[in-house]
Amino acid sequence: MGLMGVAAIAGMFELPPRRRPVGGSEFTIEQYARLAGAVVADAGLDGRVVDGLVTGHLGESSTFVPSTIAEYLGIPANFAEIVDLGGANAVGMVWRAAAAVELGICQAVLCVIPGSWDVPTSPRKPVPGLEERSWFGASSNLYGSPQAEFDVPFGNLxxxxxxxxxxxxxxxxxxxxxxxxxxxxxxxxxxxxxxxxxxxxxxxxxxxxxxxxxxxxxxxxxxxxxMPCQGGAAVLVTNADLARRSRNRPVWxxxxxxxxxxxxxxxxxxxxxxxxxxxxxxxxxxxxxxxxxxxxxxxxxxxxxxxxxxxxxxxxxxxxxxxxxxxxxxxxxxxxxxxxxxxxxxxxxxxxxxxxxxxxxxxxxxxxxxxxxxxxxxxxxxxxxxxxxxxxxxxxxxxxxx
Structure with missing residues (x-):
């Protein structure tokens, strides 16, 4: 049971981290698009091969996130997933993309995580509703949340x-x-x-x-x-054929x-x-x-x-x-x-x-x-x-x- 190891990372891209914003502001969805374009270019492949995407939260949409990105990028995705595992998002994205490729659902899947790179902060909030839920460093401060009831009042956050x-x-x-x-x-x-x-x-x-x-x-x-900073990173997971056509050594x-x-x-x-x-x-x-x-x-x-x-x-x-x-x-x-x-x-x-x-x-x-x-x-x-x-x-x- 498990992966056969025939899906590979064909491209990667990582923005140089910065302690302070530089340049003009970008919305999260614009960051996603910029990282997506860069990682496909790194792989040396035609962007039209991309037919899957994985994402985390999106500042401009609190629901329907994968379809919003697919629409924005013009990708008819056969696989569109949102992963919500915090710092484990990247690992979770990559194996889910590999599984979709091995199942034959997709041939190339974007795994993109924008950081905090030049995001407009006023009057817009980074993730609608998330800021209020995250007061005091908690995952949820909303009524009915177990953390709000049993942890926040006692300072466990x-x-x-x-x-x-x-x-x-x-x-x-x-x-x-x-x-x-x-x-x-x-x-x-x-x-x-x-x-x-x-x-x-x-x-x-x-x-x-x-x-x-x-x-x-x-x-x-x-x-x-x-040290929290500005940045963003992405990888492109593909099938074996595209991986071998990539300009990089395939990473299975x-x-x-x-x-x-x-x-x-x-x-x-x-x-x-x-x-x-x-x-x-x-x-x-x-x-x-x-x-x-x-x-x-x-x-x-x-x-x-x-x-x-x-x-x-x-x-x-x-x-x-x-x-x-x-x-x-x-x-x-x-x-x-x-x-x-x-x-x-x-x-x-x-x-x-x-x-x-x-x-x-x-x-x-x-x-x-x-x-x-x-x-x-x-x-x-x-x-x-x-x-x-x-x-x-x-x-x-x-x-x-x-």
């Missing part, structure tokens, strides 16, 4: 505090080495310094820098937390996994066992591969604790041994365990939900040999993770170069 809670719990059970955690951010910044488009390109940091940065939510420091989607057990970590069976454990096991089993077969990983990294948990739960090291693993390995593009080789969201930048697509692009860039100075030698197999909410919606991909 936002992101920094819940991730810090997971980190504190981890420390109580397994011990906590703040220097090992800081090394994750340092190694990823080294990678970003080899990527001219990264927000923090040319700004190396040390473990001491991380530990000296303000403590935002104990034990998480500012340099262990993502060999396996995927997804797990969504809860929205709020209050309801997790165990804070220290994240859903990526199931998702990664499914992805590797489907691909017929194991963690030891992987040449590079691109792990969702909204916080350093997210990376640590993913390393353990995805099977790259034993539970409770993640900090030792980080200490023992060079996580840079030139090291023995290349991870987040474009800098990850911590140092490349997190352009909203497009931050998750950054990890797909990071892996695709490596597998197609287009990472420039940061290229990993003999890179053929990559593992990608996605994470939405507070480690509540998680997905995994195993990708393989042709």
């Amino acid at each position: 936002g992101q920094n505090a819940p991730y810090a809670q997971i980190a504190r719990r981890y420390g109580e059970v397994y011990g906590y080495d703040d220097r090992a955690m800081a090394k994750i951010a340092v190694d990823q910044r080294t990678n970003a310094c080899a990527m001219p488009d990264a927000v923090f390109h040319g700004q190396p940091i040390t473990v001491e820098d991380v530990l000296a940065s303000p403590l935002i939510a104990d034990p998480l420091h500012r340099l262990e937390i993502v 989607i060999k396996g995927f996994g997804e797990r969504v057990p809860y929205k709020t970590p209050t309801y997790a069976d165990d804070l220290l066992v994240s859903p990526i454990k199931h998702a990664a096991a499914q992805a590797f089993a489907m691909a017929g591969l194991a963690p030891d077969d992987v040449d590079m990983v691109s792990l969702y990294d909204c916080y350093t604790i997210t990376v640590l948990m993913s390393l353990e739960d995805a099977g790259f090291c034993e539970k409770g041994k993640g900090m030792q693993f980080v200490r023992d390995h060079d996580l840079t593009f030139r090291g023995d365990f290349p991870m987040n080789t474009a800098g990850g969201q911590l140092s490349f930048g997190q352009a909203g939900s497009a931050g998750g697509m950054h990890h797909v692009c990071d892996a695709t860039r490596q597998l197609t040999g287009r990472a420039g100075e940061a290229q990993v030698a003999d890179c053929d197999i990559a593992f990608v993770s996605g994470n939405g909410g507070i480690m509540s919606e998680q997905g995994a991909l195993v990708l393989q170069g042709d």
Whole structure:
């Protein structure tokens, strides 16, 4: 059961992230169109081959989102899907597109996530109705929402505090080495310094820098937390025929996994066992591969604790041994365990939900040999993770170069 691995990523495009808007404003649907055109051009294919699309939220339409985009782009879509998994959107989009291709429904599917790139902010709201529902960092503040009734009144909301809670719990059970955690951010910044488009390109940091940065939510420091920015990213998933006609090395989607057990970590069976454990096991089993077969990983990294948990739960090291693993390995593009080789969201930048697509692009860039100075030698197999909410919606991909 699962994918046969005959659908491939034929093109990718990622806007350089920016800390502030530049240029003229664009509506979300215009961003989608611009990214779609760029990713088709990257693949070197005729745009008329596109017959499927996947999207997330759209600022200009709170309902009928896929059909609105299909109409705007002039695509007679055989497959039109909206994915609502937060930071796991990108992974969810890619495997759904691959499934549609393998079923013969589509030959080429756009997977596009606009970031916050130059969006008009007044008098228009980014997503109609979503802003009111998201007060205090909650997913819903509306009457009848379980989160509004059982979490918001008690202050259980936002992101920094819940991730810090997971980190504190981890420390109580397994011990906590703040220097090992800081090394994750340092190694990823080294990678970003080899990527001219990264927000923090040319700004190396040390473990001491991380530990000296303000403590935002104990034990998480500012340099262990993502920098929101402007951006956007996209990939084009095609059938084998189009993939081989593309100008790029095909990146075959060999396996995927997804797990969504809860929205709020209050309801997790165990804070220290994240859903990526199931998702990664499914992805590797489907691909017929194991963690030891992987040449590079691109792990969702909204916080350093997210990376640590993913390393353990995805099977790259034993539970409770993640900090030792980080200490023992060079996580840079030139090291023995290349991870987040474009800098990850911590140092490349997190352009909203497009931050998750950054990890797909990071892996695709490596597998197609287009990472420039940061290229990993003999890179053929990559593992990608996605994470939405507070480690509540998680997905995994195993990708393989042709």
